[in-house]
Amino acid sequence: LWARCTVFRLCRQNYYPQEFDPRDVAYAQRGSALVLTSGFINDASFAKLREVSVSYDLPDALARQVRASRASLLLAGRNLITWTRWSGLDPETEQPGGFGELTASEQANLPLPRQMRFSLNLTF
Incomplete structure (x- = not known):
């Protein structure tokens, strides 16, 4: 997920941020240490x-x-x-x-x- 979102910018969070938790969008755009809230549980x-x-x-x-x-x-x-x-x-x-x-x-x-x-x- 990190490679797809942060490196290649190909994840849905980057194209449709309104559909996701803002913390997930921040992770997808910056690859920070924030934990995605919806991707792993x-x-x-x-x-x-x-x-x-x-x-x-x-x-x-x-x-x-x-x-x-x-x-x-x-x-x-x-x-x-x-x-x-x-x-x-x-x-x-x-x-x-x-x-x-x-x-x-x-x-x-x-x-x-x-x-x-x-x-x-x-x-x-």
Whole structure:
């Protein structure tokens, strides 16, 4: 946050100061020792839709056309939705570190990717 706001001047506090606590704006513009009041304390509760799959058995007559005894289609998705008030990327990617694990950084962490999978299963 310090690099984004103070060094590169790319944070929202610099462009829309009326939306923030004046102490946050002062920190963003000067990089002083003031502590940002809104950036580091977050509600980390969340709920996730981790995995959903749907399977459909194709008719046996269709399976026999490819010399199989059975055929089915599968559609599956992973990491589909996260419900949270967390202001960062993902509440699960926060990694503690620093002095006795009292600080944390989300800088180089990425949330789990959303994945979709489609498959055709044949039984011979």
